[in-house]
Amino acid sequence: MDIDWSQLGFHYTETDYIVRASFHGQWVNGELQGEWTKPYATTDKYIHLHLSATVLQYGQEAFEGLKAFRGVDGKIRVFRWEENAYRLQDSARGLKMAPVPTELFGRAIRMALERNLDYVPPYETGATLYFRPILIGTTPRLGVGPGVDYEFVVIPSPIGPYYPGKFHCTSFIVNRRVDRSARYGTGPFKVGGNYASSFRATEAAHLMGYDCLFLDSKTKRYIDECSAANFIGIKGNEYLTPRSEEILPSITNKSLMTLAKERGMKVTRRKIRLEELADMQEAAACGTACVISPMDKVYDPDKERTYHFGSEPGPLLTSLYRTLQDIQYGRVNDDHHWCTVI
């Protein structure tokens, strides 16, 4: 095996094994009953799938994303995997799929790690082993409705550090033309369909050199989130993050809120009007991939207005970023028991 760790970006690098498990069931009085097989590791990265499978016909697909970190002490830590298991269960219920039991999820992640230990990047590189669990409907079906068979797969891939050089800012553009999800739609679930439907907006933004900031789909007045990351704003000593029916509950955001409270910041989740950006000293997107992606500016093309936060990441977000990374890399005590050492 020969990997140049410094060349890894956020793209797929094949490892030796993926891990799979299957569910076969039937509907009994409106309830899906059935059983999951044990997880097993395989070198085959392809599956034999009927072309009428519900994942291909009706989009029954959900996914997750989490990381294993090689720590300063050489130990490998998986960050808050139980939270990913619970969220995948929510997403499964959201699309009428069979939820993956927490215990099965954990065993599959452990197996995917233990079978690919050579792919966990060394501590100094800042790279990590990323896991992409997916859940798909495999029942062949033409009539519209959910299937009774599901496949759970954990796909590992080493990925590079999000900030190979310096922790830096990204520019965002406000989008009012495309909704990534509808009010009371699938926004709170991590499903592929939300991404496919947002590509028109995110690709247009990228062409202009921006990342996309979505507003609430109904009124277009409140900040929702970024395409794959929650929004955080800092106003004085207050940590602000949107309350909305159509955003994904980010585990990174939840962790940062805990850390912010512990350092005496006021943490508020509420509806946030776009214009309130003018009163914030710092703003960022947050998620597993970047941890925190600070914003230097948010451009609102419809109102021809730009909100500026300075060209360098602000002090509070930088400090929260470092604290979370210190926990993930084992540089400080994991008082919250967020890491599972493997």
Ligand SMILES: *Cc1c(COP(=O)(O)O)cnc(C)c1O
């Ligand atoms: C995955 C994701 C996030 C970030 O969640 P984390 O658990 O922090 O990785 C935020 N928004 C959307 C839409 C996502 O899909």
